[in-house]
Amino acid sequence: xxxxxxxxxxxxxxxxxxxxxxxxxxxxxxxxxxxxxxxxxxxxxxxxxxxxxxxxxxxxxxxxxxxxxxxxxxxxxxxxxxxxxxxxxxxxxxxxxxxxxxxxxxxxxxxxxxxxxxxxxxxxxxxxxxxxxxxxxxxxxxxxxxxxxxxxxxxxxxxxxxxxxxxxxxxxxxxxxxxxxxxxxxxxxxxxxxxxxxxxxxxxxxxxxxxxxxxxxxxxxxxxxxxxxxxxxxxxxxxxxxxxxxxxxxxxxxxxxxxxxxxxxxxxxxxxxxxxxxxxxxxxxxxxxxxxxxxxxxxxxxxxx
Numbered sequence: 001x002x003x004x005x006x007x008x009x010x011x012x013x014x015x016x017x018x019x020x021x022x023x024x025x026x027x028x029x030x031x032x033x034x035x036x037x038x039x040x041x042x043x044x045x046x047x048x049x050x051x052x053x054x055x056x057x058x059x060x061x062x063x064x065x066x067x068x069x070x071x072x073x074x075x076x077x078x079x080x081x082x083x084x085x086x087x088x089x090x091x092x093x094x095x096x097x098x099x100x101x102x103x104x105x106x107x108x109x110x111x112x113x114x115x116x117x118x119x120x121x122x123x124x125x126x127x128x129x130x131x132x133x134x135x136x137x138x139x140x141x142x143x144x145x146x147x148x149x150x151x152x153x154x155x156x157x158x159x160x161x162x163x164x165x166x167x168x169x170x171x172x173x174x175x176x177x178x179x180x181x182x183x184x185x186x187x188x189x190x191x192x193x194x195x196x197x198x199x200x201x202x203x204x205x206x207x208x209x210x211x212x213x214x215x216x217x218x219x220x221x222x223x224x225x226x227x228x229x230x231x232x233x234x235x236x237x238x239x240x241x242x243x244x245x246x247x248x249x250x251x252x253x254x255x256x257x258x259x260x261x262x263x264x265x266x267x268x269x270x271x272x273x274x275x276x277x278x279x280x281x282x283x284x285x286x287x288x289x290x291x292x293x294x295x296x297x298x299x300x301x302x303x304x305x
Contacts, residue, residue, distance in 0.1 A: 001039065006072055008035045012048065013065045016055045090119035093280045096127035096135070096144035100226060101245040102268065105291070106145060113287040120280055129195035130224035136273060143272040143281050145288075147243065148198070149205035150271050158270040158285045162292050165244045166264040167257040169229075171236040177256035184262050185211045191220030193229055193238040207241065212262070230255055 012021045012032060022029040040047050047061035057065060095110070097103050103126065110122040127135060127144050133152070135141050150157055168186070170176050176186060188211050194203060210216055220238030223229040229240055234254030242250070243266050247257040270288070272281050 089117040096141040100249040148202040166241040188215035191238040196222040
């Protein structure tokens with residue numbers, strides 16, 4: 001039984017008049033009559049008593065009406081809720097981030113977003129390198145701001161929001177800590193930490209496999225969170241390239257941040273499940289671009305164009 005057939009049956013059960021039913025549903029009277037005859041053939045019994053003077057439900061038709069109507073109403077309400085969630089900008093938007101200063105940035109974005117869409121609340125939570133895709137796919141977060149390349153068939157990405165230079169985080173006791181700057185060649189001088197469970201292609205967007213001269217870059221212990229990474233670096237167990245803002249927001253006496261002369265620019269993008277894209281996500285992305293474009297912070301320079 002098709003949805004349109006159910007709608008015609010229920011409307012005729014309400015109106016008990018073929019002409020009024022046709023007008024209500026914007027179809028022909030013949031269409032209403034044909035649909036009821038088709039349903040009666042499928043069921044094997046008459047659903048309506050029809051005379052020249054009146055139309056009335058048969059006992060079987062009345063029972064069918066009683067069974068179908070609540071379920072049909074549930075379907076309509078479910079569709080309405082889905083449309084409201086997809087098109088409306090209300091409810092709650094859950095936004096994740098990886099890093100430190102970007103959390104502060106997202107609170108600024110949330111404030112701008114809320115002035116535009118006061119009916120929608122924003123929850124901002126920290127995500128981890130090790131499972132940010134998992135929590136996104138599990139519908140625990142709606143959208144996440146990430147610093148890595150993401151190319152997954154079920155994940156959509158926003159345009160690049162901003163780019164930021166990288167610095168090399170090393171132990172304050174490390175020989176490189178006395179340098180004014182380092183190059184990618186220096187990555188071959190010690191172990192470079194690795195984010196736990198990060199797909200290889202994402203990891204390579206953070207740390208190449210080899211230096212420009214072809215020297216292999218040895219990988220060290222794995223980490224899940226920024227704080228775990230910094231504790232490993234402070235203990236002298238490896239080094240890792242981090243966004244330049246870390247020198248201001250992640251200061252520690254046991255960690256030094258050295259500018260990298262020749263590359264590793266971080267690009268920040270929002271990602272979300274392709275099937276879960278909503279107006280809320282689109283509106284929040286627009287607010288983020290507007291905030292970045294007017295930010296006085298030189299680390300958050302907007303992408304040209």
